[in-house]
Amino acid sequence: MMRRNDGCTILHAAVIGKCYSLAIGISESYPDLAGKRNEKGKTALHLLAAKPESFRSGSAYTLRGLGMKSLIPLLILRTIIYCCIPVLYKESQPVNSAEEPSNSASIHKLSRRSSFANYILGFPWLKEIDDARQSHAVAVMLAEKLIRREDWSHYVHTEFKVLEGSQFGISSEKKNRMPDPLIQATRLGIIEVVQEILSVYPEAAYTFDGKGRNILQIAVEEEKWFLYDYLMTSGTNMDRMLSAIDHEGNSIIHLAAHQESPPSTPPGVLEMMWEVLWFKRVQYDSYPYLWHLQNSDGKTAKQVFETNHASxxxxxxxxxxxxxxxxxxxxxxxxxxxxxxxxxxxxxxxxxxxxxxxxxxxxxxxxxxxxxxxxxxxxxxxxxxxxxxxxxxxxxxxxxxxxxxxxxxxxxxxxxxxxxxxxxxxxxxxxxxxxxxxxxxxxxxxxxxxxxxxxxxxxxxxxxxxxxxxxxxxxxxxxxxxx
Structure with missing residues (x-):
């Protein structure tokens, strides 16, 4: 299969160009391309996990996105219309055996909508919403296929060494050898990708980034509120994830003390309110012994918060x-x-x-x-x-x-x-x-x-x-x- 100078295949190119229907067809015709990496070690899934705007969670069509733009009543109306529009694509079941991958599952359009619905959704304002709805659905389908064909042994390492009697009493995990799409999706708050990865490979929840932080700690550091809610209720081993300490000695409360306000929050008093609420929420979800734990700089989470938010x-x-x-x-x-x-x-x-x-x-x-x-x-x-x-x-x-x-x-x-x-x-x-x-x-x-x-x-x-x-x-x- 031909590659570009940067090592990208046609599947990479389809994802980069946001041609997700084409990417699904390519992945079905050439299943091996899902695991091919470019010169940066990234598969097509990595590229897809770097595009939050391709999913509903990264768009303005969610109630959690209200406040990001003006005209909030109009945004509410757009979100309601978005939810009422049916998805026109679904995944068809394979008709032949697994030995014929070219005939395996693919997507196709459902039966056509009524002419009246097409006429109404043909207006420019409504057509924009309809196009976003269908595009988000196809992106999720592509993510599901790529996730199932990803080799997760590159990212999950079960070997670790327990540091008996160390200052922080934690496990020292091996650093990931390749970029992790789960870590990337967590940083960008793409809930759809995170949910699908954890449903297919639950052990992926225990991967770490280069600083020794798990996905829950990353969600806290990036202040991904709704992703944090999902992880806290997903049934994974929250005790281990909440009590983990990164390579710099930071607990999850230390990471919550970093200043990283959501884009919808205006600067000033409202930003300070949200920062305090986020810190308090993570603090009360954590174990009390972490409240007074000092990091490698000798600071507690409260001291880090006061320093970072003084101005x-x-x-x-x-x-x-x-x-x-x-x-x-x-x-x-x-x-x-x-x-x-x-x-x-x-x-x-x-x-x-x-x-x-x-x-x-x-x-x-x-x-x-x-x-x-x-x-x-x-x-x-x-x-x-x-x-x-x-x-x-x-x-x-x-x-x-x-x-x-x-x-x-x-x-x-x-x-x-x-x-x-x-x-x-x-x-x-x-x-x-x-x-x-x-x-x-x-x-x-x-x-x-x-x-x-x-x-x-x-x-x-x-x-x-x-x-x-x-x-x-x-x-x-x-x-x-x-x-």
């Missing part, structure tokens, strides 16, 4: 105080407007009784107006109080874990309601004065305002609410480890 914490403090000052000005303005509106009611007061004129003949509409104004005033004052706490707070690392996110969420909700109630009070004042007719049209305007404000809230505050969700989830699911 980020200072930046986060500056960001949160500047943001609090800005929101404080807005809340003061809203509170001033509501306070003034309460004592300058529309229609004026009766000179004899001192009661509001509209309180007599339009009592219900007037009461609603006062309720909206009072609610907006209360929300604004509540926001001001919590913001003052944040401004005068003396920040510690622990504050970014629970207390500051709670203040953050409370302020977002309260300023949202104060703004909405101020707008609704304005509409209600027009109704009280009969500037607008009390029919369904004000309700339409009201719901439109609520919907618009909700979209703005989702767009600007999704990341912090996502943080709150993960914080509550991990707190409820926390089991801990016995010492």
């Amino acid at each position: 980020l914490r200072e930046k986060a403090e500056e960001t949160v105080r500047a943001l609090a000052n800005t929101v404080l000005i807005v809340s003061v303005l809203i509170a001033t407007i509501n306070f003034a509106a309460i004592f300058t009611v529309p229609g004026g007061f009766d000179q004899t009784t001192g009661e509001a004129i509209f309180l007599k003949n339009r009592r219900w509409e007037f009461s609603l107006l006062m309720f909206y104004l009072a609610g907006g005033l209360f929300s604004s004052l509540f926001t001001m109080g919590t913001l003052l706490v944040i401004i005068f707070l003396r920040f510690e690392t622990e504050d970014f874990y629970v207390s500051l996110p709670c203040y953050y969420v409370i302020n977002i909700i309260s300023i949202f309601y104060s703004a909405v109630l101020a707008i609704v009070a304005c509409c209600q004042a027009l109704i009280v004065q009969k500037v607008v007719i009390t029919d369904f049209r004000p309700l339409v305007v009201l719901f439109f305002i609520y919907g618009l404000m909700a979209l703005v809230l989702m767009e600007t505050s999704y990341v912090i609410f996502d943080y709150a969700y993960h914080l509550i989830r991990y707190c409820l699911c926390y089991r801990g480890q016995e010492s």
